[in-house]
Amino acid sequence: MVKSIEWAGEKVRILDQSRLPFEVVYIDCSDYSMVADAIKTLKIRGAPAIGIAAAMGVALSAQDIKASSFEEFMAALKPLMDTMISTRPTAVNIRWAMDRLKALMLKNRHLGVETLKKMLVYEAKAILEEDITANRAIGSWGAEFIKNGATVLTHCNAGALATGGYGTATAPILVAREQGKEVQVIADETRPVLQGARLTTWELMQTGVPVTLITDNSAGALMKNGRIDLCIVGTDRTARNGDVANKIGTYSVAVLAKENNIPFYVAAPLSSIDFTIPSGEEIPIEQRPAEEVTHICGHPVAPEGVRVINMAFDVTPARYVTAIITEKGVFRPGDLKKVTIEGVNLSELRLKP
Ligand code: MRU
Numbered sequence: 001m002v003k004s005i006e007w008a009g010e011k012v013r014i015l016d017q018s019r020l021p022f023e024v025v026y027i028d029c030s031d032y033s034m035v036a037d038a039i040k041t042l043k044i045r046g047a048p049a050i051g052i053a054a055a056m057g058v059a060l061s062a063q064d065i066k067a068s069s070f071e072e073f074m075a076a077l078k079p080l081m082d083t084m085i086s087t088r089p090t091a092v093n094i095r096w097a098m099d100r101l102k103a104l105m106l107k108n109r110h111l112g113v114e115t116l117k118k119m120l121v122y123e124a125k126a127i128l129e130e131d132i133t134a135n136r137a138i139g140s141w142g143a144e145f146i147k148n149g150a151t152v153l154t155h156c157n158a159g160a161l162a163t164g165g166y167g168t169a170t171a172p173i174l175v176a177r178e179q180g181k182e183v184q185v186i187a188d189e190t191r192p193v194l195q196g197a198r199l200t201t202w203e204l205m206q207t208g209v210p211v212t213l214i215t216d217n218s219a220g221a222l223m224k225n226g227r228i229d230l231c232i233v234g235t236d237r238t239a240r241n242g243d244v245a246n247k248i249g250t251y252s253v254a255v256l257a258k259e260n261n262i263p264f265y266v267a268a269p270l271s272s273i274d275f276t277i278p279s280g281e282e283i284p285i286e287q288r289p290a291e292e293v294t295h296i297c298g299h300p301v302a303p304e305g306v307r308v309i310n311m312a313f314d315v316t317p318a319r320y321v322t323a324i325i326t327e328k329g330v331f332r333p334g335d336l337k338k339v340t341i342e343g344v345n346l347s348e349l350r351l352k353p
Helices: 032-040 047-062 070-087 093-107 113-143 171-178 195-207 216-224 250-259 333-338
Strands: 005-008 011-015 026-029 150-154 183-188 211-214 230-233 237-239 244-247 264-267 313-316 323-326 329-331
Touching: 005 047, 005 113, 011 032, 011 047, 026 032, 032 047, 032 070, 047 070, 047 093, 047 113, 070 093, 070 113, 093 113, 113 171, 113 264, 113 323, 113 329, 150 216, 171 183, 171 264, 183 195, 183 216, 195 211, 211 216, 216 250, 230 244, 230 250, 244 250, 250 264, 250 313, 323 333, 329 333
Parallel strands: 150 183, 150 230, 183 211, 230 264, 264 323
Antiparallel strands: 005 011, 011 026, 237 244, 244 313, 323 329
8 A cells, every 4th residue: 555654764754646657756854844845835744644754754853953951852843833834824733733742742751862852753653653553444434324326526636645545434445445345436636736536546556446537527517316325525624613714615525415415424533633623613724825716736826926825724613514423433513522522432422324
């Protein structure tokens, strides 16, 4: 399976997704600023993958910090973490990863700076491994909701490329196929930067999953004609009430799905759920450069100087979401806030197929 990112000794190796599917090129980042730039320019993208990248970038540059006390070490780490958080505001995974590294440092402050540096590397690698494990679990829970012969529509890329491996939205499909079910995928092209056309089709074709590419505006007609059985998408940040921020156009897919009585699932590791915000209204939406809209793969498709709106994400209200598939089980959006409460009986909360 394709690897979006790995720890390569004194480098962080990233598969340059901006060049896919035409070229498979890896870039070796030698410090955190190279990683931050790769995140900003979508060389690595997808919420879990950029969380992993941010952690690895910080761990990498932390090795060069000269500090004689814990306080000095933390002060030197702060700008690195702030840079990572500022790269892309919508996905919560970067902040989640930075908070996790910070908490680890505070808990182990007595161990000394050199040990803490090693711990950062260990933790960044653990974040990657845990993401893959979470995705496998999302796959197992989600596969129960996929019937033999199903056609699944997905938007953007929430596959292996967007994560440490296996994907979130793609995981239930992969597990269902491992179970012997015939499952095919319809991939929205996902303008403006075509993650569906360039990335989802590419990675699914590599894995042998039958995939059909459509323009974004075909989804409604296909749903109406009975060609889609369910939708599964990923998320950059889901609020406590189950409102879901994901790639621009997700909201349209969700509304169309409801109109056509098609289940709309969101595959979300707990690292993408922001329990600190009550609703999607608090989710910052990243605005990206106009060129992404006026150009396709570098070629102009609009008159020079035209005004552009380019919101990278939208928020789908929880009422359009059938269920959220997490590594702990499948839950109604309204039940999400109970999932991390200690002592809650998850098997009572879980949605059954
Ligand atoms: O702008 P991108 O390509 O980073 O947007 C990615 C998405 O919208 C994904 O669906 C989301 O991050 C979930 S990835 C498991």
